[in-house]
Amino acid sequence: MKINFIKTFSLILVTGMILLTAGCGEGREKDDSDDTKKERKSRVDLLGAGASFPAPLITAMADEYRDVTRNRVVVNYQSIGSGGGIRQFVEQTIMFGMTEAFLSDEIMADIESQTGGRAFNMPITLADVVATYNVPGVDKGIVFDADVLVDIYMERITNWNDPKIEKLNPDKDLPSLPITVVHRSDGSGTTNIWTSYFSRVSDEWKAKIGYGTSVNWPTGVGGNGNEGVAGAVMNTPGAIGYNSLTYALLNDMSFGYVKNSSGNIIEPSYAATTEAANIDLPEDTRVLFTNTPAEKGYPIAGFAWMLVYENLEQNNAINNRTEAKELVEFLIWSITDGQELSEELGFARLPEAAVERNYEMIKQVKWRGEEIGKELLKKKNIS
Amino acid sequence: MHQAQTNTDIIKKPLPIIYRWLGDKIFLTVVFILGLSIIFLAFSMAWVLYSEGRLAINEFGVIGFLKGSVWDPGVRMVFGALPFIFGTFITSVVALAIAFLPAIAIAVVIAEYAPKWIGNIIENFVHLIAAIPSVVVGIWGIFVFAPWMRETVYMPIFTFTANNYPSLLPVLGNPMGYGMTTATIILALMIIPFTTALTRDAISQVPKEQREAAWALGATKWEVIRMAVLPYARGGILAGAMLSFGRAIGETMAVAMLIGNKNTFPFSILGPAATMPSVIINEFREAVGNLHLSSLMAIGLALFVISLIVNLIAAYITRKLSITGGQVV
Numbered sequence: 001m002k003i004n005f006i007k008t009f010s011l012i013l014v015t016g017m018i019l020l021t022a023g024c025g026e027g028r029e030k031d032d033s034d035d036t037k038k039e040r041k042s043r044v045d046l047l048g049a050g051a052s053f054p055a056p057l058i059t060a061m062a063d064e065y066r067d068v069t070r071n072r073v074v075v076n077y078q079s080i081g082s083g084g085g086i087r088q089f090v091e092q093t094i095m096f097g098m099t100e101a102f103l104s105d106e107i108m109a110d111i112e113s114q115t116g117g118r119a120f121n122m123p124i125t126l127a128d129v130v131a132t133y134n135v136p137g138v139d140k141g142i143v144f145d146a147d148v149l150v151d152i153y154m155e156r157i158t159n160w161n162d163p164k165i166e167k168l169n170p171d172k173d174l175p176s177l178p179i180t181v182v183h184r185s186d187g188s189g190t191t192n193i194w195t196s197y198f199s200r201v202s203d204e205w206k207a208k209i210g211y212g213t214s215v216n217w218p219t220g221v222g223g224n225g226n227e228g229v230a231g232a233v234m235n236t237p238g239a240i241g242y243n244s245l246t247y248a249l250l251n252d253m254s255f256g257y258v259k260n261s262s263g264n265i266i267e268p269s270y271a272a273t274t275e276a277a278n279i280d281l282p283e284d285t286r287v288l289f290t291n292t293p294a295e296k297g298y299p300i301a302g303f304a305w306m307l308v309y310e311n312l313e314q315n316n317a318i319n320n321r322t323e324a325k326e327l328v329e330f331l332i333w334s335i336t337d338g339q340e341l342s343e344e345l346g347f348a349r350l351p352e353a354a355v356e357r358n359y360e361m362i363k364q365v366k367w368r369g370e371e372i373g374k375e376l377l378k379k380k381n382i383s
Numbered sequence: 384m385h386q387a388q389t390n391t392d393i394i395k396k397p398l399p400i401i402y403r404w405l406g407d408k409i410f411l412t413v414v415f416i417l418g419l420s421i422i423f424l425a426f427s428m429a430w431v432l433y434s435e436g437r438l439a440i441n442e443f444g445v446i447g448f449l450k451g452s453v454w455d456p457g458v459r460m461v462f463g464a465l466p467f468i469f470g471t472f473i474t475s476v477v478a479l480a481i482a483f484l485p486a487i488a489i490a491v492v493i494a495e496y497a498p499k500w501i502g503n504i505i506e507n508f509v510h511l512i513a514a515i516p517s518v519v520v521g522i523w524g525i526f527v528f529a530p531w532m533r534e535t536v537y538m539p540i541f542t543f544t545a546n547n548y549p550s551l552l553p554v555l556g557n558p559m560g561y562g563m564t565t566a567t568i569i570l571a572l573m574i575i576p577f578t579t580a581l582t583r584d585a586i587s588q589v590p591k592e593q594r595e596a597a598w599a600l601g602a603t604k605w606e607v608i609r610m611a612v613l614p615y616a617r618g619g620i621l622a623g624a625m626l627s628f629g630r631a632i633g634e635t636m637a638v639a640m641l642i643g644n645k646n647t648f649p650f651s652i653l654g655p656a657a658t659m660p661s662v663i664i665n666e667f668r669e670a671v672g673n674l675h676l677s678s679l680m681a682i683g684l685a686l687f688v689i690s691l692i693v694n695l696i697a698a699y700i701t702r703k704l705s706i707t708g709g710q711v712v
Contacts, residue, residue, distance in 0.1 A: 080668070083670045185665045186664070186665040186666065187665065187666045187668060187669030187670055207458070212672075213456075213666075213671060214669070215456060215457035215458075216453070216455035216459075216647065221557070221559060221643040221645070222644025222655065223525075224664075224665060231526055232559075232561055235526065236530075
């Protein structure tokens, strides 16, 4: 019996190992017929990774683009977080990165000295953050302004019937209820936008807490993810938190209107978010436009950027001209036709101003000195 | 009959020559490599954690990092692990204290008192608790347990304290339901199965003679369990408790979802806190700054070392206490 067992076992082990090693090497081509083989040859895989917030949009774009190109171009996007996206982009294991925080001057300088060209941060979509709350008896539409929100998050306003809130909401019947502050505990682009808004409007916040994907919160309870914050807010009378607009809409949460820098009270919407970014953008679009000067713009919003090298041949993940060309073509498509997918997936469209800046950057993208960005734009009659 | 027939067949049939020469050796090599790879794996993990966390360790020093109580990735870029070490320690110790006696009681009921079929049912449910993914426990905690605790337990306590001993309110903290107490209770619930399973095994291995001797001395059932069964099984019980403790230290998702994630002192009883695994899972994905990421890795290394120490202590205690000496009973 024993011998029998050992014999079978070792046989299984050895055959297993042989199969495994064989499988690794050949599996790919072997089981394909000749027809698909030909197709495979011309098929291009575009590999990208990064922020998780725009992942649903990028994935949908990838599906749509696959149809548009008749299976020729497959975009493979891994949502590993902005930090991971930037790191992989710098290490050149992916063709494009996605991030909700633009590259720092330090990384930009590093890349310039290493590749002899710049790294472009191209806006692909917009993120918006709304103040969600649970105040019994009051529906959506409590009006906040920058001071009130900062004061709440610095524990200076601790009750919903505070005169500062009542002054902004004369027609609302606000109860005397202590405010429980909820924030994201996981590092996230949502927190980045929320805290960057606070840093813009309050010098004290800027000096003490600053902004980033995680910060040292002065008060409050941390919920894990959009759902963690939403769960804590919906289950705690008197709670205030922040979520992306899409998440608040999908889960039927009450959210507040915000008075922007021009003094207009803005109801959060995709259109108001797009409007917020329709401003005079710097050439490299590395800008936070929270507290936007746009009159009708919603003030708590920001870009998600796609990261691409100026000299594509310097990116080790891109092997040949075809891949480089397809990457640029996908980029152009995603800021033009691809934007059609935005609203139904809960994203705001890019404004004209951002698309124009993107064209300017795409024009400078090269492969071994050849200006493929310019050529492809010309082909599409965009100058 | 049939069995014997096959056996003689094999003995009669000459084995292939390659098998006779190499069979055992291949098997030995494979098993040996697999066994050694675990050691290799543990060391390489520790090495990766160290090399990734070196930036933070160099910046703050080992002691400075462990002692530091500021975690500020926003402005100052200062990172200290003390709040997380403290949070981990408190939640795990208290969770173990809460879970220990119920877990042993469950094991005693299963092994000694309950009829076999009821015992089986209870045992299966205990295993079920161990099998529930912690993220599911966390979601249940967010939407059901925490609000319920707030309404029925925390709020009455809070109002009572506010009316009678207002000076104690800062110690009690915000009663919203997402905080250290909630996380600790959930943690206790999650580690019960481990203590129960090992205790039950240990009890079932107590020799029959041991019990019979106690019976013969005129002991009641309770006395038999107290004087003969539990002392004999104490090695296994402690091993189970230590395994649970290890689980509690490393438990990530459910804690991160319920503890409220406050990265700064002071912690309060009902208010939010944080643990080492919770801060790692919270901030790792989107940690953009190098020092921030490195500090998270250094916390991972600290967690690794602490788990190792707990395991070593557990092994030592178990060996000291087990009746048979040297082996887990």
